Amino acid sequence: MNDYDPNKGYVALLGWSLNAIDAVDRFDRRYIVVAPPWAEDYCSQNGIPFMPWDFDRLNERSHELAHRLKDEGVDVAIPLFEETVEWAGAVNSVLLNNPRLLGQSMLFRDKSLMKRRAQLGGIRVGVFEEAHDRGDVIRFLKRVNQTLLKLDGDPNDPIHFKAFDKSGTAGHRVIRTPEDVDNIPDDEFPALLESHLDGWEFAVEAWIKDRKIQFLNISEYVTLGYSVFVPATPELEAHRARITEEIEKLIEAFDIDFGFIHPEYFLTSDNRLYFGEVAYRPPGFKALELIERAYGFNGYQGLVLMFDPNTTQDEIDAFFPEAVTGAKGHAGCFGVYPRRRVVSRLEVPEETANHPYFEFHELAEPMEQKVTKRTAFGTHWGLAYFFGEDPHKLRDLLKAQEELDFYV
């Protein structure tokens, strides 16, 4: 690790993310990685400061971790994954002597509590309910569709099923029929059920310090689970002022002094913004990488700035560029799923390979020939990256990828 600034804070990264470690190692803050014991050898071989810790479901030992980190001299803990958000809340409530932080983190971990809290804060949310078993799901599916005045035999409007404690598209299912309900495994309950909103879905990445948004990025989804790009099209960016207001509402509702949030919204055809959910951690799908490609700053380093109690406003102002205008172009990525049932090799489609916006991919040759059926939104086989000047062209290009075979 490089020399760090002794006048700045000492941060703990909760969870194992090589990208995050790499970024923070290159930054000017002292850090320590708190991760499961299997990472120990790797860290000692590579000179990465490390503290072993098992983040199991129950956090009654969080106090122990907090005190060990306190003894170590750590100022603040940064959660890298959904599973470590509560731990960070518990640890920071001790380190920063602010018991409220634990309760706050619990709100982020429970999708149902989160939604109610948002609703209480005057934020518009869709119809939602909790489900503890499949019967709850069937009931919700029926009720939503009755409300929509569908007759028996009409195709149902879908509902969304999100396991309480899973992040991103893992455990996120779109339910249309009772058969879809049968396919939900037991371990995904309890879950949050939501009505489907037709509209424009997008995500926001907000770096927050002193209850102020320091940088706000809008990530435009082309298709949920497939593709995203930053900065968004001018059409979506036109709503930036409203979106900023919504984020400020979240800051109030969740009482956020500092940190990083990653909420999702719908903009419906009647021009209303609906809150979907929010996470208090970096987003998946390599969104921070896209932001780095477009804006040139490293999102993880930005996170450290937000969490470190010793960060100055001058430092922050120097770190972040101007939103939208400060971007060199638009960066997007596409998650590749094999479209065929049986595949033998990776072959980037010619349209893609020859497109001037295509940069590179992280796809590997197929390990198995037979493609397992996707459950939920599934896991993509790798990402293809794009970069270009024109956001509309980029959006259409990302959309077009869905119809192409990368594995043949």
Place this chain on the structure above:
Amino acid sequence: MTEMSSGAERLTGTLDVAIERLERARPFAKQRHQRPVLDVVSRLMPLPGGPEAILSRAVRMDRAGLFGGSDWDVPTALLPQLTVQTLESDDRVLAALEMASLMRFLAVATGTAQHSTLQQEYAQHFLTQVLALNLPRFFNFSDEASRAAGERAALVARLLRFIAERVGLRDVLGVMVAEIWRILEQRPVQVGPVKDMITQIAVALNQQGSEPGAERLGAERLISALFGPTVETLDDPGLDLYRERLGHMDDAGLSREAMGFARSMHDTGLVSDYHVAFLLWALDYPDRPLVPEAMGLGSTGLDCWRHYRGLIEELIRAGVTPATPQALYGLAMLMERGILHHTPIAPALKRALRLELRPAVRERIDLGFGTQASAETHLLAGALEVIGQPLGVGQGANPTCQSARAISMWALNDPDFLLHLMVQAAEAETVLMHFEGQPINSAELPAGLAGFGPIDADPLSVLLVPHLDRIYAEMGRLCAPRGGDPHRWINPEFHGWWVARDCAVAVDVSTGFLDEYDRFVRRFHESYHPGYNGDRPLIHPQPAGIAFTDSTGTFIGWHAITILRVASGRAGETRVYFYNPNNDSGQDWGQGVSVTTSGNGERHGEGSLEFEQFLSRLYLFHDQPLRPTGHAPVPAEAVERVRQMAADSWAGNRVPSTRAADPAEAPSA
């Protein structure tokens, strides 16, 4: 500098983005950023200006950590032989890695960049070897050929040419010329690949202009052997003009031409097309015996010429044509062997001149050798070449070492029998042999190891191997119930009475473990080593089996060879001289066991090893059942040395765990 396309320019920008990410990453996080760089490299390489862009970034990519965590991280540990395999790999990322690595070598070799662990001289040498090993690949750049070989092969060819243009071909020529001489020294019957290589060198020299030096001289000697071996052919005038010139020459001039051809042929084993034209012309030249002069005959050959002039002229007219030039060398060597004086040979050759081929046979020969000459001509030419150069027979790319070895052995020891088989196969489409009195008819047997047989070997092999292969397999089938190694019974029945009837096998066939190995080693000494067998020479070639190992000493498989003689090498050491049917005997069998093909008293086509080294790879040999014993005891140290060499290579995991069974070693109760 090639003009850069807009696509290449854009991708170069992308490459820089990917390299920057890789550079930025800490060593432990490099791996994730390697793949994107390689992805862009593989797409940039085929574009105009792409290779230049990659070359100029090659050392930077290396420093950024592109090769971290892979074998390529230590450039001096890479093997030039493996390079092209990786370049043509189905895995594009791996291929790109090799491309980037070669570009790094190139940048250092040309002095445009420095590398912490790679010296300029080393980089030059490495690239030279890569180019020499792959010259055929990158001179095959008629676009037609590239297209047929596929896009990836074309890309590899372009990359190799890109490198060649920058490091120069002089050293490459040196390496290749040495390699060609090494192969020619073994006098193969099949010279097609060598002729191709020489042609490519000629093209290369022509295109590159002259770079003087010893390499060029060696190359020109080879080129002239094919395209201009004499005074009147030096300017490669073309066959028509050359024949016209012959009409104007005086006797002295003609004699000089004849001797020029002969010298070049015996020097290289290659026959120029002009030589064939001269010989055919000389057949009708009344005033002077130009034919024996052009064949470069020594006293034995001349004697044959005097006795069998009519037959020989007939063999030339029927067998030596522009499509079969090497038959001229084969015939000359056949005459030089003196075997025409062996009673059945002359009539057997006459019989071979009167072949009436079955249609299927004709089809097969046409398929393998084209129709520029008749199938009869090809077969006769094949017979002359094989009998003239018995140790030049190769199995081609076929798993038929047994059959190739048999053909070579008969050509050496039983040429009239070989001609007899040829007539059977050509006219009756079968070969009839007997196994312990039981007739085996190849026409009635299913296809053997090689399917329907090779067509990439000499014509006689193309004709015979499918039959021999089936018969060999059938004999194996008949032996299957007996247990033990079937070669013990097959070899004498298949090859001839002169294969010794007793047989020693180092391995117990049922367990795969060594079986009385010390005895095996002693016995080979007693039977074959002149120092331990009462100085008795080996009379007939003997089939033997070796455990074939690669250059690391790792066991590859069992292989059939022929032991030809055991004699003293140049330094007085006892060596085994043997024939290996696998096309090129010069091989490194690992742990210092390196088969030489010249320089240690080898005759053309022989490979040789020091006695104990040879024995350390031997697993089966034939032994006379009735031979005197007790000449000299075999020293225990010699046995131990051989045992150690075997255990260090192929037999490492075949040593039975006898220690516990040995009462002397067993723990006392």
